[in-house]
Amino acid sequence: xxxxxxxxxxxxxxxxxxxxxxxxxxxxxxxxxxxxxxxxxxxxxxxxxxxxxxxxxxxxxxxxxxxxxxxxxxxxxxxxxxxxxxxxxxxxxxxxxxxxxxxxxxxxxxxxxxxxxxxxxxxxxxxxxxxxxxxxxxxxxxxxxxxxxxxxxxxxxxxxxxxxxxxxxxxxxxxxxxxxxxxxxxxxxxxxxxxxxxxxxxxxxxxxxxxxxxxxxxxxxxxxxxxxxxxxxxxxxxxxxxxxxxxxxxxxxxxxxxxxxxxxxxxxxxxxxxxxxxxxxxxxxxx
Amino acid sequence: xxxxxxxxxxxxxxxxxxxxxxxxxxxxxxxxxxxxxxxxxxxxxxxxxxxxxxxxxxxxxxxxxxxxxxxxxxxxxxxxxxxxxxxxxxxxxxxxxxxxxxxxxxxxxxxxxxxxxxxxxxxxxxxxxxxxxxxxxxxxxxxxxxxxxxxxxxxxxxxxxxxxxxxxxxxxxxxxxxxxxxxxxxxxxxxxxxxxxxxxxxxxxxxxxxxxxxxxxxxxxxxxxxxxxxxxxxxxxxxxxxxxxxxxxxxxxxxxxxxxxxxxxxxxxxxxxxxxxxxxxxxxxxx
Numbered sequence: 328x329x330x331x332x333x334x335x336x337x338x339x340x341x342x343x344x345x346x347x348x349x350x351x352x353x354x355x356x357x358x359x360x361x362x363x364x365x366x367x368x369x370x371x372x373x374x375x376x377x378x379x380x381x382x383x384x385x386x387x388x389x390x391x392x393x394x395x396x397x398x399x400x401x402x403x404x405x406x407x408x409x410x411x412x413x414x415x416x417x418x419x420x421x422x423x424x425x426x427x428x429x430x431x432x433x434x435x436x437x438x439x440x441x442x443x444x445x446x447x448x449x450x451x452x453x454x455x456x457x458x459x460x461x462x463x464x465x466x467x468x469x470x471x472x473x474x475x476x477x478x479x480x481x482x483x484x485x486x487x488x489x490x491x492x493x494x495x496x497x498x499x500x501x502x503x504x505x506x507x508x509x510x511x512x513x514x515x516x517x518x519x520x521x522x523x524x525x526x527x528x529x530x531x532x533x534x535x536x537x538x539x540x541x542x543x544x545x546x547x548x549x550x551x552x553x554x555x556x557x558x559x560x561x562x563x564x565x566x567x568x569x570x571x572x573x574x575x576x577x578x579x580x581x582x583x584x585x586x587x588x589x590x591x592x593x594x595x596x597x598x599x600x601x602x603x604x605x606x607x608x609x610x611x612x613x614x
Numbered sequence: 615x616x617x618x619x620x621x622x623x624x625x626x627x628x629x630x631x632x633x634x635x636x637x638x639x640x641x642x643x644x645x646x647x648x649x650x651x652x653x654x655x656x657x658x659x660x661x662x663x664x665x666x667x668x669x670x671x672x673x674x675x676x677x678x679x680x681x682x683x684x685x686x687x688x689x690x691x692x693x694x695x696x697x698x699x700x701x702x703x704x705x706x707x708x709x710x711x712x713x714x715x716x717x718x719x720x721x722x723x724x725x726x727x728x729x730x731x732x733x734x735x736x737x738x739x740x741x742x743x744x745x746x747x748x749x750x751x752x753x754x755x756x757x758x759x760x761x762x763x764x765x766x767x768x769x770x771x772x773x774x775x776x777x778x779x780x781x782x783x784x785x786x787x788x789x790x791x792x793x794x795x796x797x798x799x800x801x802x803x804x805x806x807x808x809x810x811x812x813x814x815x816x817x818x819x820x821x822x823x824x825x826x827x828x829x830x831x832x833x834x835x836x837x838x839x840x841x842x843x844x845x846x847x848x849x850x851x852x853x854x855x856x857x858x859x860x861x862x863x864x865x866x867x868x869x870x871x872x873x874x875x876x877x878x879x880x881x882x883x884x885x886x887x888x889x890x891x892x893x894x895x896x897x898x899x900x901x
Contacts, residue, residue: 345663373684397660592880593880593883597872597877
């Protein structure tokens with residue numbers, strides 16, 4: 328049982344992790360060892376106090392060094408689902424279960440809010456993880472929708488497994504695989520009753536599939552945590568960064584604009600302190 | 615007319631100033647050229663992302679260098695009063711008037727919430743500025759209540775002017791001046807109808823005076839801006855850092871715990887973006 332599961336290794340997640348680590352809490356921290364992809368791709372950052380004009384890659388390197396010095400190491404697993412068990416949370420990451428007393432979601436802003444029927448069909452022909460579920464589609468027809476170039480290896484893996492693979496990427500992926508077909512238009516909608524059995528492109532074209540893999544840098548928060556109160560693409564939080572679930576917090580871009588490092592860092596810090604309070608509350612309750 | 619008056623040179627004020635400066639806004643920034651006294655007095659800071667384990671003086675030096683590089687220079691005047699003129703704000707600093715379209719209060723947390731009757735008698739025998747009002751007490755009896763060692767020179771100035779001076783300091787000030795008398799207990803209450811005519815110490819002792827100078831590192835926000843909605847010593851703000859006055863924002867320690875650099879920096883950033891929105895709103899209204 329962890330004190331806190333932090334999901335996301337951007338500035339908000341890092342800020343919270345640093346503070347909680349200082350307070351000797353048991354943390355499981357999910358995300359990339361690279362930390363912030365978004366910071367790493369920024370050209371120049373001029374308005375982050377304490378760090379004069381710096382390139383994104385340099386600041387992200389500072390972040391990594393600092394995390395390492397503090398003994399913080401992210402677990403590079405993709406969190407796909409969280410469940411409130413009443414008092415604790417179950418976090419599903421690459422099909423492995425983790426239990427934590429509190430959760431901080433700091434996953435940034437999802438580029439898309441999800442396809443039509445995506446949330447309903449998740450786990451029923453819709454998967455976020457090729458490594459976990461690829462074997463289920465051996466010799467079958469699948470689609471893969473990928474907007475994260477770092478996951479290209481997952482597409483290649485699916486090409487090896489599937490009988491037929493429809494591929495849409497946002498980054499111009501090409502392939503020689505005979506069983507692969509590149510889609511020119513993105514997927515708009517998923518169809519099927521108990522299980523996803525076809526996909527629909529933005530021009531209305533329908534394609535029959537046995538399933539689809541959706542590989543994005545971030546999954547929409549309300550898909551990960553069903554019932555989470557949202558305002559459009561943003562998670563609704565109070566001044567302590569708490570969501571509508573007690574013990575479940577959010578910080579950084581996922582809670583709204585401005586999409587800025589300073590804002591994310593501040594919210595991560597506030598969330599960490601709220602989590603410290605919540606943990607001591609839990610401790611008292613259990614006495 | 616300034617676009618924005620920022621009051622306070624701690625991490626919140628700096629964060630906002632950096633962002634607003636990047637957006638080419640006309641800023642007047644009130645506070646010490648030393649920037650953050652509180653950061654400067656911190657021993658070690660371990661949880662500020664991007665800056666591994668650093669001493670307070672070093673981080674404060676980074677802050678100063680960064681402000682300078684960005685062409686930001688604080689005006690070392692003490693803001694004692696702000697008035698909402700309906701659309702713009704009048705800011706009174708060391709008896710000089712400044713006009714601004716928006717205001718950001720980032721004054722940190724006032725050690726005291728103010729003495730009894732302090733707000734009511736301000737400007738009527740109660741002054742926050744020896745340089746401004748000292749001459750009014752030439753040959754008269756005054757008291758000085760000082761909790762900021764950097765203002766010792768103001769006490770010396772008052773000793774030269776006043777006929778009799780009662781002195782309370784929190785830092786063990788001593789003097790040989792014949793007209794000076796050191797008080798061993800702090801002032802608790804001010805008395806007087808139209809004008810302050812006596813002070814009361816914490817043991818109930820009353821002393822007749824013609825006026826009192828109250829010299830603190832920060833003035834209680836509700837004293838500076840009468841009508842400001844507070845929750846105890848903290849200014850109430852919404853998720854955009856706006857107070858109950860439209861166009862009037864607050865950020866950093868003055869809005870509540872955690873009293874942390876990351877939190878202050880985040881709130882300053884959020885406030886700056888809300889101010890940018892407000893300024894473009896004003897621009898549209900004036901078209």
